[in-house]
Amino acid sequence: MKLQEYQSKSLFAQHGIPIPRGEMATTPEDARRIARELGRRVVIKAQVLVGGRGKAGGIRLARDPDEAERIAAEILSMEIKGLPVRKVLVDEAADIAKEIYLGVVIDRAQRRAVVMASSAGGMDIEEVARDTPEKIVRMAIDPFLGLRDYQAQQVAAGIGLDRDLVRDFVTIARGLYQCFLDFDGSLAEINPLVVTGGKKLVALDGKIVLDANALFRHPDLVAMRDVSEEAPSEAEARQRGLSYIQLDGEIGCMVNGAGLAMATMDLIKLFGGSPANFLDIGGGAQSDKVAAALRIILADPNVKAVLFNIFGGIARCDEVARGIVAALRDVNPAVPMVARLVGTNEEEGRRILAEARMETAVTLVEGIKKAVTLARGEDAVIDLPPVAATPLPARRAKAPPASSRKKAAGQRPAKKAAARNLAKTGKRSTAKGASKKRPKPRKS
Amino acid sequence: MSILVDKNTRLIVQGVTGREGEFHTRKMVEYGTNVVGGVRFGKGGEWVAGVPVFDTCKEAVDATGANASVIFVPARSAPDAILEAADAGIPLVVCITEGIPVLDMVRVRAYLDRRGTRLIGPNCPGLITPGVAKVGIIPGQICASGNIGVVSRSGTLTYEVIAALTNRGMGQSTCVGIGGDPINGTSFLDVLEMFEEDPLTDHVVLIGEIGGNDEERAAEFISARMTKPVTAFVAGRTAPPGKRMGHAGAIIEGGTGTAAEKIAAFERHGVRVAQHPEEIPELVAAFA
Secondary structure, rough: EOOOOHHHHHHHOOOOOOOOOOOEEOOOHHHHHHHHHHHEEEEEEEEOOOOOOOOOEEEEEEOOOHHHHHHHHHHOOOOOOEEEOOOEEEEEEEOOOEEEEEEEEOOOOOOOOEEEEEEEOOOOHHHHHHOOHHEEEEEEEEOOOOOOOOHHHHHHOOOOOOOHHHHHHHHHHHHHHHHHHOOHHHEEEEEEEEEEEEOOOOOOOOOEOOOHHHHHHHHHHHOOHHHHHHOOOHHHHHHHEEEEEEOOOEEEEEEOOOHHHHHHHHHHHOOOOOOOOOEEEEOOOOOOHHHHHHHHHHHOOOOOEEEEEEEEEEEEEHHHHHHHHHHHHHHHHOOOEEEEEEEOOHHHHHHHHHHOOOOOOOHHHHHHHHHHHHHOOOOOOOOOOOOOOOOOHHOOOOOOOHHHHHHHHHHHHHHHHHHHHHHHOOOHHHHHHHHHHHOOOOOO | OOOOOOOOOOOEEEOOEEEEEEHHHHHHHOOOOOOEEEEEOOOOOOOOOOOEEEOOOHHHHHHHHEEEEEEOOOOOOHHHHHHHHOOOOOOOEEOOOOOOHHHHHHHHHHHHHHHHHEEOOOOOOOEEEEEEEEEEEOOOOOEEEEEEEEEEEHHHHHHHHHHHHHHOOOOEEEEEOOOOOOOOOOOHHHHHHHHOOOOOOOEEEEEOOOOOHHHHHHHHHHHHHOOOOOOEEEEEOOOOOOOOOOHHHHHHHOOOOOOOHHHHHHHHOOOOEEOOHHHHHHHHHHHH
């Protein structure tokens, strides 16, 4: 969970990090009042959770309250990368002599928090890291000792900071590390930390990203979540415990497990299709969860086919299949669907789904190929890949031979056409209309 | 032989009285694992899934001589459960729990390193030596005994690969899910080293994912230190770029972390990379 700049900076201030005087505004009139109270030049900054605000024109200077009101009105009517601007931060304008980068993040390889700093702070810090990594100074922190003064001094020396500023820098670095710990950050960064003309250090912009796994410890921070910044699909996915990322392809996928979900997307691409989303439904596949996931997938108007890929493992496939059928009754999708279920009782699971007029598949590759074919508007009569046709030895007896499976698939179009016709009538089309009304979720 | 678990494994289950804990304890016992007890504070003296419950790990170890523990407690108490197992002197701790805060794991891992405790996970399916013992939740029926070592950061994707191997008559020596969290107990490198030394493993299958640079380091290790062939698969070729944590995340990854980079690293170091899970057995067969 990301915090807005104004939220991050107020948490910084609680940890002794100097920030510019300023206040958040939701209306141009508010912005005028704040500018008048500050009594000097101000900077109006769009509060949206995407990068590149400055380049998009979301950060502008205003000389007086009149101009502040006018500019705030302009910024509050902007959209930045598809996100409407609903709040601006009105800060006193700083007199910038130099921009520094200071951040704390987890380093997976060293398995600890690392403080990073660079004398080349500002907007292009990622390019600095890529092109001139020697300009980034790193300091790994022992979790039991924390960031010590001498370490912060070494970082200051490493970026060539003026000696007069080192004492303040140490306070800021320790405050930032403490923020990171206290709020369970996965990132806390000040960019830029500016040296003013008057030789003072000020955190001009800041960002805190909270560890989603630690939010249970921070109900006060969860309350700061900007729900208006979330697309409805994302909000629903989060509330249902689903992990969902929208992409721009045509095949919606519902998979259990993140790794398998990614592999499924990769295979769709490999066999000539394009995935519409990443969606991990997590453990089990209870019908309410499947229904929610299906609604989220179908809210994307680009989706032309849906693929379920459930490796049951321990979950029973007949139960999963019943969950899917119940969800279908609930959601009434108008696009073709393919289900590939593996695990205990998988034949029974496939039988239940076939009865519900769903395409089924035994192997991953077979399922993917069927979905790709169906998304093109063709019927899914395909040859089974040779590798895939061998089920587990214990189940071999029950699986029908490949030839009969092909034949069954060949007979299916008539049934499917009937299903499509049904989908165009009565209750079903209403359900479809309702799902289409949802706004298109934004890409994250 | 095998790695990490074998017929001498004496396992306790932390969180044995919970829904997941009890269910999977039954599955592990059914598989033939020597489950010697369970732990749940306040339920000492009871019996669950046919095993005796103890109040603490220490009591369980004293009474049963347990030398391995598997953890099914919720994320909030999982860091404590890991530390308790380590302090009871258990050398192998497998944590299935997902959702542990990363800063908790930073401290836990630093502590375990001092004690020399081996942790697998968290957020992992555990491990299985087919036909001998399973510690965790990998479904036993998809595995078969053999000479292929499997190591993976994933869960269900691992099952997919194991099933594909078994379907082609390729059994496994041990399958290890190391978990997908940013900070875990055991890395690809650790497991590769064990497989290299294990006389019953002839071939290794490694299943990676985007993020971090564990795969890149594994690729270097394989070319520098391993004599046994390794076949790899990396999930996430189509994952959208830019799913990273702000500036600092991109900086710390040093430009690594994408599937393309990981695949390139493997290929540069002579590791064959399958295009999809069902292709893995074919690549393995090519070495046989």
